Amino acid sequence: QVQLVESGGGLVKPGASLRLSCAASGFTFSDYYMSWIRQAPGKGLEWVSYIRSSGSPKYYADSVKGRFTISRENAKNSLSLQMNSLSAEDTAVYYCARRRLGGYHAFDLWGQGTMVTVSS
Amino acid sequence: SYVLTQPPSVSEAPGQTARITCGGNNIGGKSVHWYQQMPGQAPVLVVFDDTNRLSGIPERFSGSNSGNTATLTISRVEAGDEADYYCQVWDSSRDHVVFGGGTKLTVL
Numbered sequence: 001q002v003q004l005v006e007s008g009g010g011l012v013k014p015g016a017s018l019r020l021s022c023a024a025s026g027f028t029f030s031d032y033y034m035s036w037i038r039q040a041p042g043k044g045l046e047w048v049s050y051i052r053s054s055g056s057p058k059y060y061a062d063s064v065k066g067r068f069t070i071s072r073e074n075a076k077n078s079l080s081l082q083m084n085s086l087s088a089e090d091t092a093v094y095y096c097a098r099r100r101l102g103g104y105h106a107f108d109l110w111g112q113g114t115m116v117t118v119s120s
Numbered sequence: 121s122y123v124l125t126q127p128p129s130v131s132e133a134p135g136q137t138a139r140i141t142c143g144g145n146n147i148g149g150k151s152v153h154w155y156q157q158m159p160g161q162a163p164v165l166v167v168f169d170d171t172n173r174l175s176g177i178p179e180r181f182s183g184s185n186s187g188n189t190a191t192l193t194i195s196r197v198e199a200g201d202e203a204d205y206y207c208q209v210w211d212s213s214r215d216h217v218v219f220g221g222g223t224k225l226t227v228l
Binding site for chain 2: 035037044045046047050057059061062095100103104105106107108110111112113
């Protein structure tokens with residue numbers, strides 16, 4: 001079954017760190033660019049980061065640059081997002097998404113999302 | 121940074137045609153993708169590269185892109201089409217993905 005499954009979300013205090021994971025199955029993970037996209041409660045979609053199939057380069061939204069790190073392990077079909085110095089503005093559902101092969105960065109497969117809540 | 125502008129809401133009666141716009145500076149020179157998001161669910165790609173439907177998406181969904189406006193058109197709107205719709209492009213000048221603010225489609 002072709003799917004992405006995120007994990008690692010939870011409730012953390014401001015300034016804390018958290019690591020999200022995304023497990024891919026049913027397709028050749030190493031062929032695809034991958035992204036993290038988030039959605040704050042009641043708000044729209046916000047792109048966070050993306051990583052090429054080989055693992056580099058990596059790109060980040062201005063709002064997370066220097067605090068978040070995206071990585072992947074192709075041998076384990078796994079994508080990760082290390083999040084440091086979290087603040088309330090980072091509270092959101094975090095989705096991992098697969099960039100469609102070819103074309104211009106359309107995301108054709110999404111996980112169900114994992115909720116991150118930053119609150120004291 | 122590149123900005124995509126969508127109307128917050130669009131309403132249409134069942135059986136009619138709903139048009140959701142996405143405005144951006146010379147967006148006609150970019151490839152636009154559209155996502156449908158039902159309440160409590162992850163987004164689903166419905167149209168990619170301006171006009172192409174993903175496999176399994178009804179033919180009632182179509183896209184166009186020219187000048188400063190891209191449009192997602194939903195023909196013969198049904199109650200099941202009620203959702204939030206987002207446009208998205210790749211900003212090659214910054215290597216960033218950009219989403220529009222989203223449009224809530226209400227079927228009257």
